[in-house]
Amino acid sequence: MMDELLVWKRRKSFWLGGFVIRDFNGLRDVYGSQQFMEGAGLIGSYILANDWDFDAFYVGEGRFVLIGSDEKKGEAALNGLKERFRHHWRGELADLILPISLVRLSPSCTSMDAVTAPGFMRYVFRIAAQPASGEGVIADADLLARFHHTIYVRKCLNQAIENNSIEMYLQPLVKAENGVLAGCEALARIRDTEGKLIYPDEFIPVAESNGMIEELGEQMFRKACAFMASDEVKNSSLQWINVNLSPLQCVDASLADTYMEIYRTYDLKPGSVYLEVTEQSLQDSSVLHKQIVRLQKEGIPFVLDDFGSMSSNLERLKDNPFIGVKLDKNMVWSYMDHPDFILLHIIEACHEMNIKVTAEGIENADMALVFNDLGCDYFQGYYY
Numbered sequence: 001m002m003d004e005l006l007v008w009k010r011r012k013s014f015w016l017g018g019f020v021i022r023d024f025n026g027l028r029d030v031y032g033s034q035q036f037m038e039g040a041g042l043i044g045s046y047i048l049a050n051d052w053d054f055d056a057f058y059v060g061e062g063r064f065v066l067i068g069s070d071e072k073k074g075e076a077a078l079n080g081l082k083e084r085f086r087h088h089w090r091g092e093l094a095d096l097i098l099p100i101s102l103v104r105l106s107p108s109c110t111s112m113d114a115v116t117a118p119g120f121m122r123y124v125f126r127i128a129a130q131p132a133s134g135e136g137v138i139a140d141a142d143l144l145a146r147f148h149h150t151i152y153v154r155k156c157l158n159q160a161i162e163n164n165s166i167e168m169y170l171q172p173l174v175k176a177e178n179g180v181l182a183g184c185e186a187l188a189r190i191r192d193t194e195g196k197l198i199y200p201d202e203f204i205p206v207a208e209s210n211g212m213i214e215e216l217g218e219q220m221f222r223k224a225c226a227f228m229a230s231d232e233v234k235n236s237s238l239q240w241i242n243v244n245l246s247p248l249q250c251v252d253a254s255l256a257d258t259y260m261e262i263y264r265t266y267d268l269k270p271g272s273v274y275l276e277v278t279e280q281s282l283q284d285s286s287v288l289h290k291q292i293v294r295l296q297k298e299g300i301p302f303v304l305d306d307f308g309s310m311s312s313n314l315e316r317l318k319d320n321p322f323i324g325v326k327l328d329k330n331m332v333w334s335y336m337d338h339p340d341f342i343l344l345h346i347i348e349a350c351h352e353m354n355i356k357v358t359a360e361g362i363e364n365a366d367m368a369l370v371f372n373d374l375g376c377d378y379f380q381g382y383y384y
């Protein structure tokens, strides 16, 4: 396809569009591969039967690219496809409804160089395939700038991982009753080429999308262990450190072995490092459950993070031996605006299960008073 794109690029102007079947892999599982293969054939025949005057390509993962010279014809083709995909694809075995998102390359981007083009198109299709993209994505100058920034962040991340230079920032966790330091959370930071900080909101999604999250997580865990083993900590009131686990690390069956080996290297007391997992990680929790049980035995307890940010489920707490729960900051803030009884019940239920409760996002003395009255055990937030 890239060769064809180069041929088109040599001409003065060209139009490029396409579409992607949303949740392609999920749908393939739902319909089964036989129905899906037949469906793909039906779509291919439909495209070929239309005399659109385009080069059409299937580029895998439910993505189709159309390249031609005429924008009007291109738009007509995309609209035709959108309409067609509202209906079933029926064949001998196949009976499929397939949601699609359209992709259009804006004229402002057709001059992009041949090195950038393939990666950018993959990026655009990935965004188009996300449910939040609605009916389509326009690959314009803004998106191209975002793509370049993502590449830059990835470069910085690669370097930080290779040079062992991911920075560990610490945020205190204090006792709710008196504000005294008890633990802390390790939060990852990296730097750009000019030394400016890059925040996790930018690099964690990148690390999760290209498989670097495991190395990032391990580096943070190792640094947290080293920190807890240092003299500075031994002579302080700091009792433990929380380290984050990405949902992707939670489906790795070798997690417990890897982390135990690191933990043992530092000769730490049991309970010196806790691992934070999110509710998202518990959705597919058969692998994670085993890791939690094994690591817990080794002296590495688990905490459920961001509780209340998804469909919170107290059942899930019963199923896993968590030592603590962290109430998501949005839940904490919304309680300040509209107090209700639910939070009180959640905190009481946790205490009945012997689970400590931390309120995140405590930003002032008022909030600390309110959440201490509610019975929280620990606080974390900008106030501290």
Ligand code: C2E
Binding pocket: 171, 186, 187, 188, 199, 200, 201, 204, 216, 217, 220, 244, 245, 246, 305, 306, 329, 360, 361, 362, 363, 380, 381, 382, 383
């Ligand atoms: P998180 O685990 O919920 O971490 C708490 C985040 O909330 C931190 O942002 C912290 O700076 C911020 N925060 C704490 N107190 C307050 C407050 O009072 N007000 C406000 N507005 N914000 C507060 P940060 O450091 O930017 O981290 C964002 C997220 O990135 C983390 O959310 C976590 O999901 C992820 N993350 C950070 N480090 C790592 C890591 O080493 N591994 C993984 N997998 N994820 C990480």
Ligand code: CA
Binding pocket: 185, 244, 276, 305
């Ligand atoms: Ca966390």
Ligand code: CA
Binding pocket: 305, 306, 326, 328, 329, 360
């Ligand atoms: Ca959190």
